[in-house]
Amino acid sequence: MSNSSSFLPASRVADYFFVAGLDDANIIPTFENAKKYQQLSDNDNHYYQQQEMAINGTKTTATRPRPQGVTSDPTFLKSFPKEEASNSLLGVLDHVQTVIDNFDKERDMARDNVIAVHDTDKYKRSESDKTIKVHRSNTRKWRSPSESKSEHKKSAASNIDQVDKKIPNILELKFTPTVLMRYPSTSYSEHEPFPAYAAMFCFPRDISLIYGDSPPPEKSHSFAMTDENGGTVYGSCVTFYEKLPSELHQAVNQAIQEWVAVNMPTSTIEYAQHLKGKIDAEMAAAEEAKRETMGGRQSLEDQVRSCQENIDLYRELLEPVKMAVCNAECIWVPKSIGLLGRMPWIDLYDDWLRIVLDNVVGVGGYRHDRPTIDIESAIVNLIDEVPLPPPGRFEIGLTINSRPLFFSRPPINQVPILKN
DSSP states (O other), rough: OHHHHHHHHSSSHHHHHEEEEOOOOGHHHHHHHHHOOOOOOOHHHHHHHHHHHHTTTOOOOOOOOOTTTOOOOOOOOOSSSSSHHHHHHHHHHHHHHHHHHHHHHHHHHHOOOOOOOOOOGGGOOGGGGGGOOOOOOOOOOOOOTTTHHHHHHHHHHHHHHOOOOOOTTTTTTTBOEEEEESSSSSSSSSSSSOOOTHHHHOSSSBOEEESSSSSSOOOEEEEEOTTTTTTTTEEEEEEEEEEEEEEGHHHHHHHHHHHHHHHHHHHHHHHHHHHHHHHHHHHHHHHHHSSSTTTHHHHHHHHHHHHHHHHHHHHHHHGGGGGGOOOGEEEEEEEEEEEEESSOOHHHHHHHHHHHHHTTTTTGGOOOOOOSOHHHHHHHHIISOOOOOBBBSSSHHHHHTEEEEEEEEEOEEEEEEBBB
16 A cells, blocks of 8 residues: 555545444343343453444344352363273372371371370360351362263252342443444545544543433543554544433333342332432422512522522432432433544534534433524535635635634645644
């Protein structure tokens, strides 16, 4: 491959628009998979493995971990016949038994040679001083050579079934971010591919569901990556949170109740419900005070302030036991929108993304029923229609949702600093 194909000059303001985050269709399957295989690990190896599977389009399947207290049956002497292996094992056991018998004989002889002590009760150890206690170990039961492997496997299977399986907390599960959609849907050429790991740059770590009355604030960041051909790709993304789809409320509520039934006692559940009732009552009182007439403004402000202080106090007390009153209607799903290009117009990308996001999602994470701009037309306009400004004093302006944005490139004989 030639160097000219490795470092392509910029020909567009932005090359790709994409949406990344948690796929709603993967929430319940991931929970069921974690509940079945008890795969609750949170490590870098698992994260990157899941990312590679997501990029390759393969289904993420988990390997069933081995329960504690049950180990696999090792295979002895695989290169020898079964009869020889059995005889060899029996010989080892006979030798061990001989050593034990000899030890018993020597112990009895030493006991007979000890001088007797008349006041033996004085030297008896109390029950509390005993250091040797019966301890039940979680190791596998030894299989006799005469016992068939089928019988041993049946007993091992029964031990596996007896292992208590933990119900995962769906709010603590780690999900793998993926690219949900992008424009254009195909790469321009083999020299300008869509970066496979774009979702990882939007979410450097695993993502999880968020519980709360309101979504976390939006966050934006920029990044630079090197594509497969050695060229530099600049990007910017804005992370936001959407409400959990209504069709998943029943399944998510069931998952929450399963965890609460196993991990929280009845007294804790009742305590959490009591605090939730207090919060609802204080919020209702605050809303009622806000609707009152403006005659007693000072007293109403004091009442609203008092209600807000009580709400903050009850929420702080509720935080450790919030799962008892958690509801799917207050769960938020992380998403991110981003732009990729060959030139670092980071401020332009960030402003354009925020205007689009405010028009679609709006304040509080709720989607607008009727956006004031056509999102598809805005994306096509930025990527396919807006010309690349020539180097020099020319400035290109574009308008989105009645907001003008300007950007330019410096002359060739000046320091290459973009203005955007």
